[in-house]
Amino acid sequence: MPPSRLQRVAVLVLDGAKPLDVGIPAQVFTTRASMPYEVRVCGAAPGLVTGGDGLSYHVAHGLDALAWADIAFVPGYRFPDRDDPPRAVVDALIAAHDRGARLAAISTGAFALAATGLLDGKRATTHWHYTRALAARHPLVRVDENVLFVDEGDVLTSAGAASGIDLCLHILRRELGVAASHHAARRLVAAPYRSGGQAQYVPRSVPEPLGERFAATREWALHRLGEPLTLGVLARHAAVSPRTFSRRFVEDTGYTPMQWVMRARIDLARELLERSQRSVEQIAADVGLGTGANLRLHFQHILGTTPSEYRRTFTQGE
Numbered sequence: 001m002p003p004s005r006l007q008r009v010a011v012l013v014l015d016g017a018k019p020l021d022v023g024i025p026a027q028v029f030t031t032r033a034s035m036p037y038e039v040r041v042c043g044a045a046p047g048l049v050t051g052g053d054g055l056s057y058h059v060a061h062g063l064d065a066l067a068w069a070d071i072a073f074v075p076g077y078r079f080p081d082r083d084d085p086p087r088a089v090v091d092a093l094i095a096a097h098d099r100g101a102r103l104a105a106i107s108t109g110a111f112a113l114a115a116t117g118l119l120d121g122k123r124a125t126t127h128w129h130y131t132r133a134l135a136a137r138h139p140l141v142r143v144d145e146n147v148l149f150v151d152e153g154d155v156l157t158s159a160g161a162a163s164g165i166d167l168c169l170h171i172l173r174r175e176l177g178v179a180a181s182h183h184a185a186r187r188l189v190a191a192p193y194r195s196g197g198q199a200q201y202v203p204r205s206v207p208e209p210l211g212e213r214f215a216a217t218r219e220w221a222l223h224r225l226g227e228p229l230t231l232g233v234l235a236r237h238a239a240v241s242p243r244t245f246s247r248r249f250v251e252d253t254g255y256t257p258m259q260w261v262m263r264a265r266i267d268l269a270r271e272l273l274e275r276s277q278r279s280v281e282q283i284a285a286d287v288g289l290g291t292g293a294n295l296r297l298h299f300q301h302i303l304g305t306t307p308s309e310y311r312r313t314f315t316q317g318e
Helices: 019-027 064-068 087-099 110-116 130-137 161-176 178-188 210-221 231-238 243-252 255-275 281-285 292-303 307-313
Strands: 007-012 037-042 045-048 055-060 073-074 100-105 150-151 155-158
Touching: 007 019, 007 064, 019 037, 019 178, 037 055, 045 087, 045 150, 055 243, 064 087, 073 087, 073 110, 087 100, 087 155, 087 210, 100 110, 100 307, 110 130, 110 150, 110 155, 110 307, 150 161, 155 161, 155 231, 161 178, 178 255, 210 243, 231 255, 243 255, 255 281, 255 292, 255 307, 281 292
Parallel strands: 007 037, 007 073, 073 100, 100 155
Antiparallel strands: 045 055, 150 155
16 A cells, blocks of 8 residues: 655665665655655764765764664665674664664665674575675575565665666555556666566676667567567567577566566556556456456466455555
């Protein structure tokens, strides 16, 4: 259900914080008419924090911002595998979580969350360069090096800086719906959605023209979801064999072509449910699923709810 009040977002800047990692949640969740969020950037104490890559930050808030926040982001920082954050920072993160706040790490910010013990026994990820170091330093954490982000409900982690955008868009989709997430993606000129299960990098060298061709086919398909889209149709558009297309598609996205098409259709259905009064039968036809029964079947399988219940969730209070 969409939040009934401004959601409070804290961005915790540690020594050596990476500029992109700090800027992503601060920009994505910045307060505007379409975004019910308030952001505070904080540090271990108010004042100047030495950042990474030649930048420093003057933060207005100290750890009191974590006691205020509904969700706290920990951006990546320099040398995370050497020392844990100061004890006061770790304790403040634990206290925020105990109070009900969600904690989200971008890139090597996962090390700070791991230092709290809140990732013990849970899946997590970080930048591919540091996954082995995270596993070695925190052996109770189930480190997954081949995903863009991991959502464990109250603690979330992501890979490198770009996947921080994916994580933020994922949070928006969960809280405000697909339409709001797509709106934010357009504002950022970012991909509308990449699944958390997508690999951090392509596991083998691929000629660039082929990579561009596959991306063009995905974009082409997104504009034709109401039409028949088979593996053969997609492979012909990419000018490769179905076998090559299927293998490369899984490597690039983490889904088979037909799984990806189905999720894209469900995403479009979600947006239509949020933004229009079209019937379930009409929406099923619009997104290429034929009948309302078929839409309900796949909606339940992927999202664990019904189209009607989903629509009620995003229209309450309007």
